Amino acid sequence: xxxxxYKQKQEAQLKEWQAEIDKLKAQTQKKSAESxxxxxxxIKKLEEKKEEASEKFKALQxxxxxxxxxxxxxxxxxxxxxxKQLKDIFS
Numbered sequence: 001x002x003x004x005x006y007k008q009k010q011e012a013q014l015k016e017w018q019a020e021i022d023k024l025k026a027q028t029q030k031k032s033a034e035s036x037x038x039x040x041x042x043i044k045k046l047e048e049k050k051e052e053a054s055e056k057f058k059a060l061q062x063x064x065x066x067x068x069x070x071x072x073x074x075x076x077x078x079x080x081x082x083x084k085q086l087k088d089i090f091s
Contacts, residue, residue, distance in 0.1 A: 046085050
């Protein structure tokens with residue numbers, strides 16, 4: 001996969017993650033007060049992970065060939081952190 005296709009794929013992934021966060025926020029409104037607090041804490045952690053991935057994605061977009069693989073690897077680690085956090089919420 002070339003760099004441009006990779007960037008487009010990851011940008012779409014970030015948008016999908018934001019949609020997941022928005023969906024979770026909407027579901028929070030249906031929770032009891034006690035579970036709502038825990039749910040909101042999980043969403044906050046998820047938002048932090050998404051923001052970290054977004055920052056790495058921005059760096060990836062601005063990176064030249066010499067650091068591409070390094071920054072791509074950093075982005076992918078942040079993406080995995082987000083996916084793990086999302087999985088933890090639902091398990």
